[in-house]
Amino acid sequence: GENVEQHPSTLSVQEGDSAVIKCTYSDSASNYFPWYKQELGKGPQLIIDIRSNVGEKKDQRIAVTLNKTAKHFSLHITETQPEDSAVYFCAASKHNFNKFYFGSGTKLNVKP
Amino acid sequence: GAVVSQHPSWVICKSGTSVKIECRSLDFQATTMFWYRQFPKQSLMLMATSNEGSKATYEQGVEKDKFLINHASLTLSTLTVTSAHPEDSSFYICSAKKGTNQETQYFGPGTRLLVL
Numbered sequence: 001g002e003n004v005e006q007h008p009s010t011l012s013v014q015e016g017d018s019a020v021i022k023c024t025y026s027d028s029a030s031n032y033f034p035w036y037k038q039e040l041g042k043g044p045q046l047i048i049d050i051r052s053n054v055g056e057k058k059d060q061r062i063a064v065t066l067n068k069t070a071k072h073f074s075l076h077i078t079e080t081q082p083e084d085s086a087v088y089f090c091a092a093s094k095h096n097f098n099k100f101y102f103g104s105g106t107k108l109n110v111k112p
Numbered sequence: 113g114a115v116v117s118q119h120p121s122w123v124i125c126k127s128g129t130s131v132k133i134e135c136r137s138l139d140f141q142a143t144t145m146f147w148y149r150q151f152p153k154q155s156l157m158l159m160a161t162s163n164e165g166s167k168a169t170y171e172q173g174v175e176k177d178k179f180l181i182n183h184a185s186l187t188l189s190t191l192t193v194t195s196a197h198p199e200d201s202s203f204y205i206c207s208a209k210k211g212t213n214q215e216t217q218y219f220g221p222g223t224r225l226l227v228l
Contacts, residue, residue, distance in 0.1 A: 032215040043118075043205050043219040044156070051215075089155060093215055098144055100217060102155045 002027040004092050006103025014111050019080050021106045023090035024072040030092040033073045034100075035064060038087045047088075048075070080110045113139050116208050118220035125196055126228055133191045133223045135206030141186035142208035146217060147179070150203045162189050196227040 003026040013019050023033075031052035036044035050057045050064045050073065057064050061080075066073040077084055090103040115138040125131050135145055144163050148156040160176075162168040162183035170176045178200075180192040189208075193200050203224050207217040 034216060036219070041222070041224070043116075043207075043221045046216060046218065049216060095215065098146070098161050098209070099158060100146075104155050105153075 002030055002092055002094075002101040004090060004101045004103045006090050006106055008106060009104065010107045010109070012109045012111065013080050015080060015082060017080055019075075019077045019084070019108055019110075021075045021088055021090070021108070022072060023074070023092075023103050024070075025092040025101070026071065027092070027094070028068075028071065029094050030101075031095050032093045033064070033066060034091050035062075035075050036089045036091070038089065038105075040086075044089060077108075080108075082110050082112050084108060085110045114208075114210060114216075114218040115139050116142075116206065116218050116220040118206055118223050120223060121221060122224040122226075124226045124228065127197055128195055131193045131196055131225060133193075133204055133206075133225075135189045135191070135208070135220055137187045137208045137218075140208075140210045142189075143186065143211060144209045145183055145189040146207045146209075147181060147189070147191050148205045148207065150205060150222075152203075156205065159191075193225065196225070198227045201225055201227045 006023045034049035037047045038044040061078045063076040088106045091100040093100050117136045119134045147159045159174045160168045160170045162181045164183050168181035183189040205222040207219040
């Protein structure tokens with residue numbers, strides 16, 4: 001089965017700085033990689049996703065990069081703000097397969 | 113949009129009782145819904161996958177008689193924790209997919225269950 005590893009487990013940055021969270025996956029057949037943000041006591045919210053036919057995707061301050069050869073993908077948040085503080089999860093799945101394989105999560109703390 | 117709701121948001125029950133949690137897709141039809149369990153400071157653990165009109169598929173180690181799942185319509189799935197015990201206390205989250213060819217899962221806000 002698929003194994004997704006996520007690093008770091010905690011990340012503390014100063015407001016305005018950039019934050020990068022990295023994930024690796026083991027199954028080369030995985031082709032869909034979403035990122036979720038989870039605030040305390042709430043459900044995860046999709047913030048960005050990428051499919052394997054694309055190397056990079058950007059949405060305002062958030063970007064995701066994918067390296068299929070190395071089997072890793074990363075979340076980049078620029079100009080961080082205190083409201084970006086949350087736990088971020090990466091996931092991997094295969095087309096037409098239902099199951100998401102989640103990373104262990106990264107707690108991001110943006111200090112004002 | 114893709115809004116998923118859960119009810120209740122939190123529930124406290126006595127040991128031995130059963131608790132039902134509802135998951136609804138509010139603005140789309142969900143052919144597939146998922147139930148997750150999350151312990152504090154941990155990742156999401158998939159419990160089962162439910163398709164409308166068919167039996168749920170449970171992950172290894174999840175007791176199907178303990179966690180009853182019903183997906184009676186394209187907008188509603190329910191999880192019933194039967195004969196709840198304190199170790200069942202957790203944060204239960206559902207998610208839904210918009211269509212069979214859609215990969216994205218949209219999550220509900222979660223239900224916190226405390227069994228006394």
